[in-house]
Amino acid sequence: xxSTRQSAGNEVGxxxxxxxxxxxxxxxxxxVVSGMARSQRKNPDxxxxxxxxxxxxxxxxxxxxxxxxxxxxxxxxxxxxMTEKPAQVIRNGKNTSMWxxxxxxxQGEAEVCVSCGNTGALMMLSVVRLRKLPGVDRPAIAVLWPxxxxxxxxxxxxxxxxxxxxxxxxATYSAMxxxxxxxxxxxxxxxxxxxxxxxxxxxxxxxxxxAHEHLQAASVDSDFDYVGFVEGGDLxxxxxxxxxxxxxxxxxxxKTGEGTANLIADQLREAFRYSILSRLASLLALTxxxxxxxxxxxxxxxxxxxxxxxxxxxxxxxxADSTGVSAAIKLAxxxxxxxxxxxxxxxxxxxxxxxxxxxxxxxxxxxE
Amino acid sequence: xxSTRQSAGNEVGxxxxxxxxxxxxxxxxxxVVSGMARSQRKNPDxxxxxxxxxxxxxxxxxxxxxxxxxxxxxxxxxxxxMTEKPAQVIRNGKNTSMWxxxxxxxQGEAEVCVSCGNTGALMMLSVVRLRKLPGVDRPAIAVLWPxxxxxxxxxxxxxxxxxxxxxxxxATYSAMxxxxxxxxxxxxxxxxxxxxxxxxxxxxxxxxxxAHEHLQAASVDSDFDYVGFVEGGDLxxxxxxxxxxxxxxxxxxxKTGEGTANLIADQLREAFRYSILSRLASLLALTxxxxxxxxxxxxxxxxxxxxxxxxxxxxxxxxADSTGVSAAIKLAxxxxxxxxxxxxxxxxxxxxxxxxxxxxxxxxxxxE
Numbered sequence: 001x002x003s004t005r006q007s008a009g010n011e012v013g014x015x016x017x018x019x020x021x022x023x024x025x026x027x028x029x030x031x032v033v034s035g036m037a038r039s040q041r042k043n044p045d046x047x048x049x050x051x052x053x054x055x056x057x058x059x060x061x062x063x064x065x066x067x068x069x070x071x072x073x074x075x076x077x078x079x080x081x082m083t084e085k086p087a088q089v090i091r092n093g094k095n096t097s098m099w100x101x102x103x104x105x106x107q108g109e110a111e112v113c114v115s116c117g118n119t120g121a122l123m124m125l126s127v128v129r130l131r132k133l134p135g136v137d138r139p140a141i142a143v144l145w146p147x148x149x150x151x152x153x154x155x156x157x158x159x160x161x162x163x164x165x166x167x168x169x170x171a172t173y174s175a176m177x178x179x180x181x182x183x184x185x186x187x188x189x190x191x192x193x194x195x196x197x198x199x200x201x202x203x204x205x206x207x208x209x210x211a212h213e214h215l216q217a218a219s220v221d222s223d224f225d226y227v228g229f230v231e232g233g234d235l236x237x238x239x240x241x242x243x244x245x246x247x248x249x250x251x252x253x254x255k256t257g258e259g260t261a262n263l264i265a266d267q268l269r270e271a272f273r274y275s276i277l278s279r280l281a282s283l284l285a286l287t288x289x290x291x292x293x294x295x296x297x298x299x300x301x302x303x304x305x306x307x308x309x310x311x312x313x314x315x316x317x318x319x320a321d322s323t324g325v326s327a328a329i330k331l332a333x334x335x336x337x338x339x340x341x342x343x344x345x346x347x348x349x350x351x352x353x354x355x356x357x358x359x360x361x362x363x364x365x366x367x368e
Numbered sequence: 369x370x371s372t373r374q375s376a377g378n379e380v381g382x383x384x385x386x387x388x389x390x391x392x393x394x395x396x397x398x399x400v401v402s403g404m405a406r407s408q409r410k411n412p413d414x415x416x417x418x419x420x421x422x423x424x425x426x427x428x429x430x431x432x433x434x435x436x437x438x439x440x441x442x443x444x445x446x447x448x449x450m451t452e453k454p455a456q457v458i459r460n461g462k463n464t465s466m467w468x469x470x471x472x473x474x475q476g477e478a479e480v481c482v483s484c485g486n487t488g489a490l491m492m493l494s495v496v497r498l499r500k501l502p503g504v505d506r507p508a509i510a511v512l513w514p515x516x517x518x519x520x521x522x523x524x525x526x527x528x529x530x531x532x533x534x535x536x537x538x539a540t541y542s543a544m545x546x547x548x549x550x551x552x553x554x555x556x557x558x559x560x561x562x563x564x565x566x567x568x569x570x571x572x573x574x575x576x577x578x579a580h581e582h583l584q585a586a587s588v589d590s591d592f593d594y595v596g597f598v599e600g601g602d603l604x605x606x607x608x609x610x611x612x613x614x615x616x617x618x619x620x621x622x623k624t625g626e627g628t629a630n631l632i633a634d635q636l637r638e639a640f641r642y643s644i645l646s647r648l649a650s651l652l653a654l655t656x657x658x659x660x661x662x663x664x665x666x667x668x669x670x671x672x673x674x675x676x677x678x679x680x681x682x683x684x685x686x687x688a689d690s691t692g693v694s695a696a697i698k699l700a701x702x703x704x705x706x707x708x709x710x711x712x713x714x715x716x717x718x719x720x721x722x723x724x725x726x727x728x729x730x731x732x733x734x735x736e
Contacts, residue, residue, distance in 0.1 A: 148631065160565055163573055197528055197619040205531055205616070232623025236631040248573065249620050251565040252613075255600030256621045260628040263516065263604040268636075 015047035015070065018332045019110035021101035022052035023079040024117025026319045029053075030060055032116065035325025036071070037064035042326075043333055049110055051076055051100040076100045080117050082318060086124035098122060102129045105311035111341050112332040116316040116325065123161055123306060123315075130309040135348045138162045138169045139308030140247065141315065142180050143254060148238040151185045156235060156243040159304055160251030167210035168354045170194065170244055174215055175351040176307040176344060177242035178224045183338035184305075184331065185241070189223055193230030193240035195249060203229065211244075214354045305331070308348070312341050383415035383438065386700045387478035389469035390420035391447040392485025394687045397424055400484065403693025404439070405432035410694075411701055417478055419444055419468040444468045448485050450686060454492035466490060470497045473679035479709050480700040484684040484693065491529055491674060491683075498677040503716045506530045506537045507676030508615065509683065510548050511622060516606040519553045524603060524611040527672055528619030535578035536722045538562065538612055542583055543719040544675040544712060545610035546592045551706035552673075552699065553609070557591055561598030561608035563617060571597065579612075582722045673699070676716070680709050 020036065022029045029052055040046055047070045050057055054075035061068050078096040080089050093099045098117050105113045106129055115122050123141070132139060140158035147154040155177050158165060165173065174192050181190035194212055196204040212229065219226035227240045232253060235243055245253070306313040312335055316328035335341070388404065390397045397420055408414055415438045418425055422443035429435050446464040448457050461467045466485050473481045474497055483490050491509070500507060508526035515522040525541050525548075526533060533541065542560050549558035562580055564572040580597065587594035595608045600621060603611055613621070674681040680703055684696035703709070 146631065148634075163565060163571075195620060197531060197616055203531075232620040232625075233627035233630075235624055236627050245620075248565055249617055252563060252600040252617050253620050253624045256603055256624050257600075257628045259601035259604050260625045261632060262601075263514065264629060264632050266516075 015045055016043070016333055016336045017047045017049060017110045018329060018336065019101045019104035019113040020048050020050045020329075021097045021113065021115035021117055022050050022057055023097040024082075024115055024122075024318070025316070025325075026082065026116075027321060029056055031321050032325050033057065033060040033064065033067070034322030035320070035329060036061075037067050038322055038326035039329040039333065040064075040067055040070060042330070046070060046329075046333055048072070049074060049101075049104050051097040051104070052079075053077065053097075074100050074104075080121050082118050084118060084121055086118075086121045089118075089121040089125055090128055093121070093125065098125060099129070102126060102311075102313070105313070106130055111336045111339075112312045112314060114314045114316060114325075114328050114332050116318055116320050116328075118318070119160075119304075119315055122313065126306050126309055126313045130311045130313070133308050133310060133345050133348055135351065136172055136176075136308035138165060138172070138247075139306055140169075140173050140176060141250075141304045142177060142307050143304045144184075145235050145243070145254075145257070147236045149241060150238075151187060151241070153185060154235065154237075154241055154243055155181050155185065155190075156245070156250055156254070157307065158245065158247035158250050159254050160247045161306065163246070163248040165207070165246035167207040167214060170207065170211035170246070171214050171218070171351065171354045172308070172348060173244045174211075174218075174224075174226075174242065175347050177244060179340070179344040179347045180305065180307060181241050183335055183340040183343060187241050189225060190242050191225045191227050191240040192219070192242045192244060193227045193234060195235075195243050195245035195253075196229040196231065199229045199231060210354070214352075218352050305335075307344060310341075310345075312344075383413055384411070384701055384704045385415045385417060385478045386697060386704065387469045387472035387481040388416050388418045388697075389465045389481065389483035389485055390418050390425055391465040392450075392483055392490075392686070393684070393693075394450065394484070395689060397421075398428055399689050400693050401425065401428040401432065401435070402690030403688070403697060404429075405435050406690055406694035407697040407701065408432075408435055408438060410698070414438060414697075414701055416440070417442060417469075417472050419465040419472070420447075421445060421465075442468050442472070448489050450486050452486060452489055454486075454488045457486075457489040457493055458496055461489070461493065466493060467497070470494060470679075470681070473681070474498055479704045479707075480680045480682060482682045482684060482693075482696050482700050484686055484688050484696075486686070487528075487672075487683055490681065494674050494677055494681045498679045498681070501676050501678060501713050501716055503719065504540055504544075504676035506533060506540070506615075507674055508537075508541050508544060509618075509672045510545060510675050511672045512552075513603050513611070513622075513625070515604045517609060518606075519555060519609070521553060522603065522605075522609055522611055523549050523553065523558075524613070524618055524622070525675065526613065526615035526618050527622050528615045529674065531614070531616040533575070533614035535575040535582060538575065538579035538614070539582050539586070539719065539722045540676070540716060541612045542579075542586075542592075542594075542610065543715050545612060547708070547712040547715045548673065548675060549609050551703055551708040551711060555609050557593060558610050559593045559595050559608040560587070560610045560612060561595045561602060563603075563611055563613035563621075564597040564599065567597045567599065578722070582720075586720050673703075675712065678709075678713075680712075 022032045049072050051074045080096045080098045101113045104110045141161045142157035143159045144153040145156050178190045181187045215226040304315045314328050314332045390400045417440050419442045448464045448466045469481045472478045509529045510525035511527045512521040513524050523545050546558045549555045583594040672683045682696050682700045
């Protein structure tokens with residue numbers, strides 16, 4: 001479990017070191033460096049290993065007061081573009097900032113890596129370079145979902161690392177989600193729900209029923225509660241803290257939620273533009289609206305997290321601005337501080353095993 | 369194709385007859401009768417066959433001016449409750465209002481039936497009583513999704529009739545969705561998208577790739593356009609008019625969208641309650657907010673439609689009030705007027721066949 005490596009940068013009095021892929025995002029390295037500067041102002045004990053072109057990064061970093069003192073630049077010439085196929089990156093990506101940033105985690109220089117780059121390439125490269133944790137067949141992407149819970153967010157996984165998940169993967173996702181909710185959201189006793197098309201026990205695909213039985217048993221005398229099947233409407237609800245699903249469903253749900261929120265925001269803007277009276281009202285309402293916007297601003301929950309590897313990778317939106325990047329770094333900082341990677345590995349290792357069944361590896365479920 | 373039956377109630381000068389299950393909803397028959405009265409005021413040529421307990425229905429109908437003149441009551445003693453299992457209803461449901469309402473469609477007295485009852489029971493009973501259309505393996509539930517398109521809505525199917533769909537089902541859903549978009553939304557040349565986790569051709573499950581190839585070929589020289597893979601964020605977008613997916617994914621997406629919209633609405637209310645200034649603002653903004661609410665009011669898009677049967681069934685929300693019921697009846701009226709059931713049957717019958725492959729019947733897809 002190589003805990004020496006896992007706890008790197010996490011000793012009392014030491015800096016908390018984050019490995020940063022500074023080059024991959026749509027807005028280029030300046031948004032990333034601005035985000036780093038914001039994080040550094042809030043957390044003076046943070047430190048960065050920054051991967052990218054030194055000639056571009058050095059002047060950007062120099063412009064931010066004090067940032068240069070906590071940055072070590074690793075000069076690498078290449079960049080993984082947004083359109084590059086993951087397989088290409090595996091073959092030819094040795095000199096990219098993404099590869100180099102992951103290697104800092106692999107070498108134990110940092111526990112968590114942050115990248116705004118191409119998700120598919122980042123995921124595949126993370127698996128190849130960091131390797132899966134013992135006991136994990138399919139790593140997952142966990143996202144924070146704005147919710148009615150006191151902590152303001154639920155954890156949903158898998159948000160799209162793999163398009164399939166069998167009952168064993170779903171059980172693993174539950175264990176990883178519980179670890180993440182504890183370290184990332186500070187929830188002592190997370191409540192886990194399994195995403196389905198209804199809450200009745202007889203509903204859904206075969207792998208869901210098997211995972212349901214397993215989680216019922218596994219939650220007995222454990223440090224999490226299993227609330228049973230939940231539905232799409234429960235993603236933003238306070239019924240549970242962790243929502244477990246396969247990556248196909250999770251990805252569609254995530255993008256549907258984002259799309260719906262964007263549509264409503266646009267319509268709200270339009271409604272307020274409609275008449276002079278409504279313009280006046282919107283002016284008066286500005287503070288209220290700003291408060292709401294801050295609450296549901298997707299940039300503030302920026303950061304899907306790759307779980308199930310030897311080390312943790314925070315994927316920031318490709319289009320993230322400095323607010324978004326700084327949110328992703330804040331999460332990476334928190335997870336490092338909490339020794340999250342270590343705790344996750346321990347939890348997966350100690351999770352009760354689910355026997356391999358006939359349906360494992362496929363999605364052949366039976367309907368009701 | 370028994371077109372005599374299909375066109376019942378649709379002759380020039382005749383009433384457009386809708387079959388109404390008046391008993392199943394959470395709010396009881398009074399909400400249903402109020403909805404009928406609203407619809408009748410707007411469409412004087414409408415007529416109803418109303419199924420339920422005469423002693424409850426007669427006084428409710430008598431209270432609405434003129435409604436009694438266009439209503440024929442079928443006295444049936446039993447009600448399908450919200451918790452009843454579909455199989456129970458099939459065995460013992462002969463004397464329920466739901467059964468009777470569907471039989472009016474089966475007998476050709478009406479082309480479309482409207483019910484607020486238990487979805488699972490209604491779906492299974494519809495399949496058993498009306499039978500699937502030739503060429504349809506899995507009927508689907510189509511819903512209207514608020515969107516940025518000029519018509520204000522997109523069609524999504526399947527929203528949860530079945531938890532699986534193979535490539536042939538997806539192709540059938542596309543044909544049915546095109547027919548619905550033409551009759552229900554008046555779109556001459558609907559654009560169809562296939563819901564996936566990315567828009568690249570190599571992404572997604574095996575059945576999606578096969579359906580993708582089929583739709584590319586089928587759209588050539590046809591009266592619809594195929595735009596390729598779409599993502600969750602495109603459900604409310606103007607990229608397409610019809611979004612095709614399996615019922616598991618569709619159901620989760622639908623409930624996620626609703627849940628997200630509800631969360632935002634609540635937070636908006638809260639934001640406006642925050643201070644005296646914001647209360648004042650919300651007072652001024654009331655008209656704008658009402659306009660927005662009307663636009664995204666789920667009651668106004670009330671009505672999932674069961675497609676792929678001999679006759680059409682409009683499922684209204686169980687909790688629908690008179691506005692919701694009247695929206696569902698309006699849709700039923702429009703579809704009858706358009707001879708929708710007939711057109712749908714013709715389209716499915718003439719759709720090019722997709723060969724049965726090894727993956728048919730299961731969800732065994734291969735990942736990329």
